[in-house]
Amino acid sequence: MEANPDMLNRLGVNSAEEILMESNNIVSSLENIPNPVSNLMKINFELAQDADVAITLFDITGKEVLSLKKGIQAKGKNSVEVDVSSLASGMYSYSFKAGDAVLTRKFNIVR
Secondary structure, rough: OOOHHHHHHHOOOOOOOHHHHHOOOEEEEEEEEOOOOOOEEEEEEEEOOOOEEEEEEEOOOOOOEEEEEEEEOEEEEEEEEEOOOOOEEEEEEEEEEOOOEEEEEEEOOOO
């Protein structure tokens, strides 16, 4: 069964295999809502074990625009709110690092 290309694009990955390779068995789910966002984005994630979490936002050119170090987060469901009200409208991505796992997702800011 082939993965839906639109769903993969919304997740910021090229293939279902990439999702599995990225998670490194530490992150069992990751989503950002709403998308598109105007002021406040919520990143929901689930960890298979306690892990040190850091989130870095990048603009379309790859320039880092915001960095959040959240420290050790507990195993299970967690969420982080990210204020993007100071950023211009456009396409962005974020890197979500938990332990050795690094996942990347895309999102849009619209005003």
